[in-house]
Amino acid sequence: MAESASNVTRTDAIETDAIKTDAIKTDKLSLWYGNFQALFDVDLAIKQGIITSMIGPSGCGKSTFLRSINRINERLGYVRTRGKIEVLGHDIYGPEVEKVQVRKQVGMVFQRPNPLPLSIRDNVLFAYRLHDPQHRRKGKAALDEIVEKALRQVLLWDTVKDRLQRPAGLLSLEEQQKLCIARLIPVQPRVLLMDEPCSALDPAGTEAVEELIWELRGDYTILIVTHNMAQARRASEECIFMLMGKVVEHTDTAQMFVTPQHEETANYIEGRYG
Amino acid sequence: MEASAAGDFDRRNSSWYVDKVVQALVFIGGISGILCILGIFVFISKEGFGFIANTIDIKEFFTSPNWRPTSEENPTYGALALIAGTASVTGLAMVVAVPFSLGAAIYIGEFARGKTREVLKVLVEMLAAIPSVVWGFIGLSIMNPVIIDLFDVPVGLNVLNAGVILGLMAAPIMTTIAEDALKAVPDHYREAAEAMGATRWQVTFRVVLPAAKNGLVAAVLLGVGRGFGETMAVLMASGHSINMPDSIFDSVRALTATIAAELGETAVGSDHYQALFTLGIFLFAITFVINLAADLVLRGIRKEA
Numbered sequence A: 001m002a003e004s005a006s007n008v009t010r011t012d013a014i015e016t017d018a019i020k021t022d023a024i025k026t027d028k029l030s031l032w033y034g035n036f037q038a039l040f041d042v043d044l045a046i047k048q049g050i051i052t053s054m055i056g057p058s059g060c061g062k063s064t065f066l067r068s069i070n071r072i073n074e075r076l077g078y079v080r081t082r083g084k085i086e087v088l089g090h091d092i093y094g095p096e097v098e099k100v101q102v103r104k105q106v107g108m109v110f111q112r113p114n115p116l117p118l119s120i121r122d123n124v125l126f127a128y129r130l131h132d133p134q135h136r137r138k139g140k141a142a143l144d145e146i147v148e149k150a151l152r153q154v155l156l157w158d159t160v161k162d163r164l165q166r167p168a169g170l171l172s173l174e175e176q177q178k179l180c181i182a183r184l185i186p187v188q189p190r191v192l193l194m195d196e197p198c199s200a201l202d203p204a205g206t207e208a209v210e211e212l213i214w215e216l217r218g219d220y221t222i223l224i225v226t227h228n229m230a231q232a233r234r235a236s237e238e239c240i241f242m243l244m245g246k247v248v249e250h251t252d253t254a255q256m257f258v259t260p261q262h263e264e265t266a267n268y269i270e271g272r273y274g
Numbered sequence B: 001m002e003a004s005a006a007g008d009f010d011r012r013n014s015s016w017y018v019d020k021v022v023q024a025l026v027f028i029g030g031i032s033g034i035l036c037i038l039g040i041f042v043f044i045s046k047e048g049f050g051f052i053a054n055t056i057d058i059k060e061f062f063t064s065p066n067w068r069p070t071s072e073e074n075p076t077y078g079a080l081a082l083i084a085g086t087a088s089v090t091g092l093a094m095v096v097a098v099p100f101s102l103g104a105a106i107y108i109g110e111f112a113r114g115k116t117r118e119v120l121k122v123l124v125e126m127l128a129a130i131p132s133v134v135w136g137f138i139g140l141s142i143m144n145p146v147i148i149d150l151f152d153v154p155v156g157l158n159v160l161n162a163g164v165i166l167g168l169m170a171a172p173i174m175t176t177i178a179e180d181a182l183k184a185v186p187d188h189y190r191e192a193a194e195a196m197g198a199t200r201w202q203v204t205f206r207v208v209l210p211a212a213k214n215g216l217v218a219a220v221l222l223g224v225g226r227g228f229g230e231t232m233a234v235l236m237a238s239g240h241s242i243n244m245p246d247s248i249f250d251s252v253r254a255l256t257a258t259i260a261a262e263l264g265e266t267a268v269g270s271d272h273y274q275a276l277f278t279l280g281i282f283l284f285a286i287t288f289v290i291n292l293a294a295d296l297v298l299r300g301i302r303k304e305a
């Protein structure tokens, strides 16, 4: 019932906009971990260039959905998917599609900051070096410039510019999470997936990272999972509510929080679920 | 009233006694390990140090290749050839074992999945359990004729033979330790790199190996320690003749093999007997230093993590 209704509740504004290609579009996406089904026929169309937030109780499949968009779920041998996922109009499971390219276009920020055990500089350049085979011919100056630009964009440059060679693990959690965003920038992904990027941070860190995400809006299509209702409300233009592996509602954020169309959504927003 | 309350707190039931007994047993187990090491050290020192202090010429010991302890008129105790024998065999063994064991560890730890991985791990552990005399036997009866045929040399019991045998012997244990080091690299590093589009090779070479570097060095060092200490296989495969090797086809004699072969024929307390203990102290010191280095390197990882 929920998924058939979700299409109906989408506003007319979205319908008319659909001519613009959606950044992410799924068609009856189902996913199983072994025998356990975590996603049920998820149909979603996430628009380009805006921030969409995804909310729902713990275990409803938010992370699972995000992780299928850049195919990182495939690391687990026992995951099976059915249905279709299109990113910028390309079927990411299509025979001609290489998952390395998908991951270049679709950057991911994880719940726990996960900088690599390398220097700050090498962290920022890691993805860039993977995707630009010519990087060795670029001079140090060119690389320095890339590093500075990325770190400036995440508002980290002034704090770390004197210790670029230090291990990234020595940074605070907030700085680590910013670094994890910064390292995506040099490869210019089109879509950023963020899975509760602030949940390991203190309130000040949360605010700083939220602000940063807001700054990135427009340049990137951002899909952010959050547990924090206020954050979803503040920081996103559209909002998706999921429950038990299904999409219940997908509308403008303002509308969802003021006049939710479904009782489950209303209950969740008012804090009646865990 | 008060007495009974105190009684409640003083409940020495069976768990309490079991706990005490187990504590005592564990303590005895731990302390006896330390005492044994100390005992061995005191024993070999006592037997060898008198000789070091009085009879032996340290300079001769380290610089002369002439090991002639049984000579009637002029016995000499130069250990250089023996040290060179051990070093050359161990060195070649590492040339064989390092690529093998690191390759195997990388394959098992990073590439093999499911059944393949489990089977390989069991196989490696079985290889590690092959007694050294069996390896020596392989050196004598298989490698020897193969080397003679292949390289057209008169004897196949030489540095090459012993080095290959020792390398194959040390590889399984090095593989196990190296794989542990890879396993200790948290999976979220791999996930992070893969999410950015790194292939499995890129993940392995740019993230996992640098992160596991200390553990891998420790694995190699422990392999070297094993090579220095190994006796039986080297005794059987090296040719056991005193030589300063200048090619891998020369027969050599190892420190360990010298002790094993000669100690039974010496009179307790004689110069020869004490000279062998001096070799023992030397070996003990080297393996101690190597193991200590491996340990410090491993500790380094933990501090970083």
Ligand SMILES: Nc1ncnc2c1ncn2[C@@H]1O[C@H](COP(=O)(O)OP(=O)(O)O)[C@@H](O)[C@H]1O
Pocket (backbone or CB within 6 Å): A033, A036, A038, A056, A057, A058, A059, A060, A061, A062, A063, A064, A065, A076
């Ligand atoms: N690696 C996994 N293996 C098996 N089941 C999993 C795995 N990851 C998640 N799940 C299950 O899938 C469901 C959805 O999980 P998840 O997507 O992490 O939820 P959310 O991010 O919304 O909290 C949960 O019931 C969870 O137990």
Ligand SMILES: [Mg+2]
Pocket (backbone or CB within 6 Å): A062, A063, A064, A195
């Ligand atoms: Mg989650």
